Amino acid sequence: MSRGLFITLEGCEGSGKSSQAKMLAARLKQEGYDAVLTREPGGTPLGEAVSKILKWSTPGSINPIAELLLFNASRAQLVTDIINPALNTGQIVICDRYTDSSLVYQGLGRGLSPEIIQHMNDIAIQGLTPDLTILLDIPVETGRERKRHDTADRFEQESLDFHCRVRDAYLKLAEEEPQRWRIVKADAPKQTISEAIWLHVKGMLGA
Numbered sequence: 001m002s003r004g005l006f007i008t009l010e011g012c013e014g015s016g017k018s019s020q021a022k023m024l025a026a027r028l029k030q031e032g033y034d035a036v037l038t039r040e041p042g043g044t045p046l047g048e049a050v051s052k053i054l055k056w057s058t059p060g061s062i063n064p065i066a067e068l069l070l071f072n073a074s075r076a077q078l079v080t081d082i083i084n085p086a087l088n089t090g091q092i093v094i095c096d097r098y099t100d101s102s103l104v105y106q107g108l109g110r111g112l113s114p115e116i117i118q119h120m121n122d123i124a125i126q127g128l129t130p131d132l133t134i135l136l137d138i139p140v141e142t143g144r145e146r147k148r149h150d151t152a153d154r155f156e157q158e159s160l161d162f163h164c165r166v167r168d169a170y171l172k173l174a175e176e177e178p179q180r181w182r183i184v185k186a187d188a189p190k191q192t193i194s195e196a197i198w199l200h201v202k203g204m205l206g207a
Helices: 017-030 045-056 064-088 099-109 114-125 140-146 160-176 190-205
Strands: 005-011 035-039 092-096 132-137 181-185
Touching: 005 017, 005 064, 005 099, 005 190, 017 035, 017 092, 017 132, 017 190, 035 064, 045 064, 064 092, 064 099, 064 114, 099 114, 099 160, 132 160, 132 190, 140 160, 160 181, 181 190
Parallel strands: 005 092, 005 132, 035 092, 132 181
Antiparallel strands: none
16 A cells, blocks of 8 residues: 655744645545645644643743644654554645644744754654645734634734744745645635645645
């Protein structure tokens, strides 16, 4: 049995990433593929517990290094329990956020060195990198406006400057590794975005 396909979705707050991940998983199943949807932080009992700490602790209460370690604790469990087993049975795994989120949020966002982040990420993932990463790119102000009526978590409460740094970092990563990344403009109707994502995924599937 051939190994499955690993697809990650990345983006700033309000990019619609989680909704699009669900729509992609549904489309794959509709087309007859065996797809697994998961997310970071979360996806396992340990990951869900970590997610609550990371998202709903008091702003400023978690040291950036501690934050990075918490993300990678969740990530290591997710890779071991969910992602690798699914890939090993030939399934397509869609993950809402992965290591690139740490590179941008804890890197340019929090100011940690890329070398430290990459080292910790490497320990957690044990060589598992995505086959395709979709960046849902949206102007920061537009994304924040979309989330205006939601209860803001610890990351969403960060400053405009923080979120601008995050967006810039995402675009830089995509520019540096164009063979893996595909940029989809996320300030469009949901179905338009979904179709743009599907065209990239379809290309990977050879469909």
